[in-house]
Amino acid sequence: MIGLMSRRSAPRHQGAPSSPDVAREAGWKRDDIQGLRALAVLLVIGDHVFGQPVGGFIGVDVFFVLSGFLITGLLVREHQRHGRISYLDFYRRRVRRIVPVATLVLVVTIAAAYVIFNEARGEGVARDSAWAFAFLANWHFADIGTDYFLGGGPVSPVQHYWSLSVEEQFYVVWPTAVAAVLWLGRRRTTRTSALAIVTVLALAASFGYSLWHSMSDPTAAYFSTVDRAWELLVGALLAVTVPLLRRIPDVARPLLAWSGLGLIVLAVLVVSEDRPFPAPWAALPVFGTALVVAAGAGGTQRLLAPLVNPVMRYIGDISYSLYLWHFPVVVLGLAYAPDGGIAYQASVLAITGVLSVISYHLVEDPIRRSSWLEPRWRRSLSSGPTNHSRRLANGWLAVGLLVALPMTFLALNPSPPAAGERILAEAPSGTGQGAPDGGTPEGSAVSQTGSESNLAYLQERLAQSLRLEDFPALAPAIDDLGIESWYEEMKATGCLSVPPGGLDQCVFGNPAAEPLAVVVGDSFAISYMPAIRAALGETFRIQQLTLQECPVWDAPTTHLSGAPYPECPAYRSWSWDEVDRLDPDLVIMATSHRDVGALVSRATGQEAVTEVEKGLTASLRRLSGPDRLLVMLAPPPGARDLQTCVTSVGSPDDCETEIDTGWYDATDLEKVVADEQGVAYVDTKEWFCVEQYCPAFVGTTPAYADGSHLTLEFSRQLGPVMYDALAAAAAARPSGG
Structure with missing residues (x-):
């Protein structure tokens, strides 16, 4: 059910939501994008919990497109307003949005692993978490996945952090590239055209490399930032060409949106782990997502009820927390129900939902809205220290509660027994043909009597x-x-x-x-x-x-x-x-x-x-x-x-x-x-x-x-x-x- 991990060994289906909620930070928010986030995280969770849909792992590709669109749009708009891109502001927002909840989940998962599993596996989870915290999990898990001797080990409950690492590595490079291209252009139209050309060239190079790499080394390609860059760049290209997308006739927008949604559904049905991935098969969900995003560039989507509704909007809001929590719950929960079953699946969904709602409202959203990491002069212009302090206090209260959960569990449950019934039955008496030396190997599980x-x-x-x-x-x-x-x-x-x-x-x-x-x-x-x-x-x-x-x-x-x-x-x-x-x-x-x-x-x-x-x-x-x-x-x-x-x-x-x-x-x-x-x-x-x-x-x-x-x-x-x-x-x- 989990099967995770190299495309062939346990881990293949993980994907991270487009991490920062930059749409809201930029002063606007699209319900169709929140709906796509919700759809993507539900596909990933469904795949991990129920084993269905088979192609649920394509949710990662939806997230990558959305991330590229929102982040690049934020960078372009900032340059248009101020004539430059502030790296400090950009990475302050990234840290506030990404790091607190990601760190919380890692800490809780490590503690729970030591409590529930044995010491060796707890150490393994801690080691994996260190790579995840450094945003290098994708290369770590690619290395494990391509090594035959490591491919069959226990599934890591933090393996899903690989895609978050892909995004952060991409955004180490991409803002600099955007700033450089926009700085070289003299006029706004020239700058936009140049950025579009650079994006297309980078996209084509990444896709071409991914086509080769997905065939020659599928596991490494699945985790590789270079192989995945084209998916984020498709979203980036949409952001650069928004002025053109706004010219799409209103009558054509519903058709585009439903066509895109259809491509995503088709991908869920036909894409499997046996097909070369991410290229070329990720093109189905990537371009399906691109069509939905393009259709909504001119205004609110009014005829896309499966995505645009209050339920999907809220799931989209908490999709980052949902994604981070669900996989640790899936893996840790197997200790209680090794064979799975309906009760296990229902429990996983319920626990994931509760943890996600708590962490979103008490940690993720308050810290993202806070002035944490901002310079002192800017904090003085914010909503006020009292409100800021209250939000941070609520966040740290949630951290304490969530970390206390596995500690309480440790007090209520015994550790794995150090000793138990020891089977030391003696070999049957008698003589007969045994080992060539006529003796019995020390500790032999069998006798030597014929x-x-x-x-x-x-x-x-x-x-x-x-x-x-x-x-x-x-x-x-x-x-x-x-x-x-x-x-x-x-x-x-x-x-x-x-x-x-x-x-x-x-x-x-x-x-x-x-x-x-x-x-x-x-x-x-x-x-x-x-x-x-x-x-x-x-x-x-x-x-x-x-x-x-x-x-x-x-x-x-x-x-x-x-x-x-x-x-x-x-x-x-x-x-x-x-x-x-x-x-x-x-x-x-x-x-x-x-x-x-x-x-x-x-x-x-x-x-x-x-x-x-x-x-x-x-x-x-x-x-x-x-x-x-x-x-x-x-x-x-x-x-x-x-x-x-x-x-x-x-x-x-x-x-x-x-x-x-x-x-x-x-x-x-x-x-x-x-x-x-x-x-x-x-x-x-x-x-x-x-x-x-x-x-x-x-x-x-x-x-x-x-x-x-x-x-x-x-x-x-x-x-x-x-x-x-x-x-x-x-x-x-x-x-x-």
């Missing part, structure tokens, strides 16, 4: 974990999890991507052993490496040949972010040649199912299935050999991220998951192809789940670092069942094969 006992014991441990009512004292602790920690741990104890020149550094097991095993695949194969080393380390040399995000099936793919990944096919071809050169006795392969979403062809549905099937068939044929055992491991079904689901108000049930149909469909496809090619296939479902239910931890050991990749500790504990699976594959191999 394949049936190993799996049965593991199933019992899984079942016990599913029955827990309190969180046990996990080791490693929640604060030590996360994909970054996993990344560093795997580098320290093994290998990640194995470069052609680094083969010797990624050989494990017994260096004197004659049998050789090669492991190929992406990061899911990497996460199985501790289990493979525990199973085969005494009797095999183990050569790792892995590359993150590079699936084993032979089909062109991109990074999960959508960025080109030419290294993947080259690496795959090289590693296949290495397998032939090494001529191993055993080849183990594993790959993520989610890599299917990174096909260069952008195929979906049956077309994607067909492409992957052909690619997997080609890979299995290429890796097979007459004296070689080829085994394919199904990836783990996954579970909830412990850093997300372990909260002060939750229980272990919140961390359980049910295997989705996509995992079953993908494994069924792999089984069919493996059977056709005579390749052994290991369905690993029972290693992680009881029937279709999967815990996030087994005993006191977290199963996953991030909900997808196995922790080093749990993977190592799977050594005995890994050994049993490989032994069974070898035993089932046709004689003479």
